[in-house]
Amino acid sequence: MAKLRPEQLSSALQKQLAPIYLISGDEPLLAQEACDQIRAHARQQGFSERVIYHGDKSFDWSQLLSEANSLSLFAERKILELRIDNGKPGDAGSKALVEYASQPSEDNLLLIVTPKLDGNAQRSKWFKALDKVGVTVQIWPINEQQLPHWLEQRLRSAGLTADRDTISLLAAQVEGNLLAAAQEVEKLKLLAPQGQVTPEMVSGMVTDSARYDVFSLIDKALHGDSRAAVKCLHGLRGEGTEAITVLWALAREIRTLLQVCHSVDQGKQFDWACKTSGVWDKRKGLVKNALRHLKQPQLQTLLRKANAIDKAIKGMRDADPWDELLDLTLNLSGTFAITPKVQKLALTVN
Structure with missing residues (x-):
């Protein structure tokens, strides 16, 4: 399985659409955006139907295999989205994933979303089976030192510019909450029609979005x-x-x-x-x-x-x-x- 960073995903999708994608990590915004990219590219390739499963203890894993092997009335290509909130599919899930990976269908794209997987999970049979045919996108948290650079890139992508002090102020306000940071950047787009973000704009509009978990x-x-x-x-x-x-x-x-x-x-x-x-x-x-x-x-x-x-x-x-x-x-x-x-x-x- 090719292991990609989130910023590498876009160019990889342009080259080839893999049959299986595994999004693994504990940063919700980055995981969500990686999934959005995959879904958007898949839709361009004709995958117009989307089916979502939650791989918890009560999940019947035969549903995944049954859906993968069934043909819709209009023969639409499908995105099968599987969310495993604890990152542990269990024995039944492991067996189903190994079976699925042995013969992935061209009419289906399997998108699996999990939290960060530890070493034991990455050595498991199901992960190794996916490893042979799919792509994993590893989502790493943005630490305090990386946050200003991440914010600068986010602002630039939104057509905005800001000096170092302004970016530092924005970083202090959001305290590592990337989802809140993304929302504040969208607000700043409305406040800075000329594209230049000032400290006054940040102080006046950005709310204290510290993640109190x-x-x-x-x-x-x-x-x-x-x-x-x-x-x-x-x-x-x-x-x-x-x-x-x-x-x-x-x-x-x-x-x-x-x-x-x-x-x-x-x-x-x-x-x-x-x-x-x-x-x-x-x-x-x-x-x-x-x-x-x-x-x-x-x-x-x-x-x-x-x-x-x-x-x-x-x-x-x-x-x-x-x-x-x-x-x-x-x-x-x-x-x-x-x-x-x-x-x-x-x-x-x-």
């Missing part, structure tokens, strides 16, 4: 950036996120830290402890940083606090869950107002 909250807390973590928490609450969702993410991370910490205290290597605890390589630095200021007694206390918050959410304790989530977030960031011994006593009061 629970994973961002966790990463900022592990990094020890309590101010940014608290900002994320307030943003999540303002966007209507359920307190139980935030608690789930915090408690899950605390349990992971506790497991790694316990293994290291038992004399295990840090890398081994991370691997057995399900910590990805790219997150090892965050975990190591967190464990510099969080030891087993503190982590055990945080886990008890999480349990107390769960009771408050369920109405079993008279407490404000969001106030306690704020305290738990600060603690995970390394900010403790009272000692673990006193915290333990406080938790037994209610």
Whole structure:
């Protein structure tokens, strides 16, 4: 399977339309735009019908093979779009994909969309089967250092220009949210009919589009950036996120830290402890940083606090869950107002 970056897709499509495309990555905007390019080019080639499947646990994989082998009344060529939200088709799905890849039809184009696939997935039978006949587009997140360049290219594609300071201001406003950035560029097209974007335009029209998701909250807390973590928490609450969702993410991370910490205290290597605890390589630095200021007694206390918050959410304790989530977030960031011994006593009061 030819592996392409998103910016290589357009020229590759002009040369040849593959029977199978796999779009893999965790950046929704880039994945969506890659799919749009493939669909548009396929329509130009006569693929006028589109059928969408969701490869979850309840999906009957025989439907995919049946649709691939069926002929429509008007013999239209079809785009079969398969979305596997967890990136794991399972045994039945793997078998169906291997079978499909063994004899791809010229009348069908299979477009598969998944999150980022790990090494195990890329070594699987289904991936290798697709690898022989298709193309994969790997979507990588745009990091903080890459964002200004990405914005500059986006503005240029929209017929706009901006100086470095203006682009930096725009990058600070959207905080890595590419979907919000794309929407703001569209607004700026209306504000800058001459094509020149100014800082005043950005300050006046671009809204604070920071992506307040629970994973961002966790990463900022592990990094020890309590101010940014608290900002994320307030943003999540303002966007209507359920307190139980935030608690789930915090408690899950605390349990992971506790497991790694316990293994290291038992004399295990840090890398081994991370691997057995399900910590990805790219997150090892965050975990190591967190464990510099969080030891087993503190982590055990945080886990008890999480349990107390769960009771408050369920109405079993008279407490404000969001106030306690704020305290738990600060603690995970390394900010403790009272000692673990006193915290333990406080938790037994209610």
